[in-house]
Amino acid sequence: MTPTLAELVDTARVVALPMNTRFRGVDTREAVLFEGPQGWAEFSPFTEYDDGEAATWLAAAIDFAWRLQPAPRRERIPVNATIPAVEASRVAEVLARFDGCRTAKVKVAERGQRLADDVARVRAIREAMGPEGRIRVDANGGWNVDEAEHAIHALAEFDLEYAEQPCASVPELAELRRRVAYMGIPIAADESVRKAADPLAVARAGAADLLVIKAQPLGGVRRALAIVAEAGLPAVVSSALDTGVGLAQGAALAASLPELDHDCGLGTASLFADDVADARPAGGTVSVARVTPDAAALDRLAASAERRQWWLERLERCHALLAESD
Structure with a gap:
């Protein structure tokens, strides 16, 4: 089952990470992070990707945050x-x-x-x-x-x-x-x-x-x-x-x-x-251990209000696509 949009938004943090060197045309990497029953996950399709492609990235994030993962074979x-x-x-x-x-x-x-x-x-x-x-x-x-x-x-x-x-x-x-x-x-x-x-x-x-x-x-x-x-x-x-x-x-x-x-x-x-x-x-x-983001880093790297809104609207559209396919 896909969690509700409210469940995703409740813990969602939109961050903007500065890069040491421009890479793949990117100087700052933006992402939405949210927490589920299994821990934190990331939704960060590149900005040029359409919603259909981006929805697959959201499915991956939800799977990682809401479901147990396969047993690791190495540490x-x-x-x-x-x-x-x-x-x-x-x-x-x-x-x-x-x-x-x-x-x-x-x-x-x-x-x-x-x-x-x-x-x-x-x-x-x-x-x-x-x-x-x-x-x-x-x-x-x-x-x-x-x-x-x-x-x-x-x-x-x-x-x-x-x-x-x-x-x-x-x-x-x-x-x-x-x-x-x-x-x-x-x-x-x-x-x-x-x-x-x-x-x-x-x-x-x-x-x-x-x-x-x-x-x-x-x-x-x-x-x-x-x-x-x-x-x-x-x-x-x-x-x-x-x-x-x-x-x-x-x-x-x-x-x-x-x-x-x-x-x-x-x-x-x-x-x-x-x-x-x-x-x-x-x-x-x-x-291979799961990662919990540092609270101070989440605050320090928080995206602007405008960019946060852009990402949350994108999250909503991609969530709707996943909900339709359930």
Whole structure:
């Protein structure tokens, strides 16, 4: 059963978290946090998403706050550092915020930048991490097939762990995977899973070697686990640029996977200048424990009255969509 809107609004806190570095076009990350019988949860679909897509994020938050989660198989989750599309000279500064992380995910294909910028950034990371560090790149679907093939070839010298969502569509991913197979660089699918009407299409098409899964966009831990099981591919759990509260749901998902062969993208609390709870990685890992936001932080990071109203109206619309489907 979906809780009533009044039950959600009763504990709802709308927060605005400042970021150390602009990431995914965002300088300040907004979210609604609310508390249910099982603890706190987060509703934070990106502002450009329509209500239909955002309602899935609300379903995930409600599931996490109102229902017991699957039993964890591990107590801590190894995580990667996340490097925005910064200049190469800033790489060491960003890496320093990710205590003990042995893997770095690097944003590439940023609008307004060139492949040379990506190569310089990845080279700086390889130099900083040494030969044993793992590097994966994430293009967020920013290349066409030819561009992706050229870019992966240019970046291959840095011993990539995998390339995440190099192209936007499933057919493009399948074609690219065929073209770069000789290089031995796996292709990972993110948007082709979490934003797809059919999240299993990429697996059926043989278009990816592994899946990047996120708890909120996929409707919660159980639904994400079911997608991974049916896809039959290895999975990496990643953040949707969540607050410390939302990261706890991602950690619960990672803790529940039968196999966890890759470091997860759940260290993104280090991208924030302030947060509702300290969820930054320590020794390259994060805890799977649930998070209770700090009362003083909720006050300090409270969004403006105008933004609070905007989010509560969005919450109401998405709740109505979920109630219709019950």
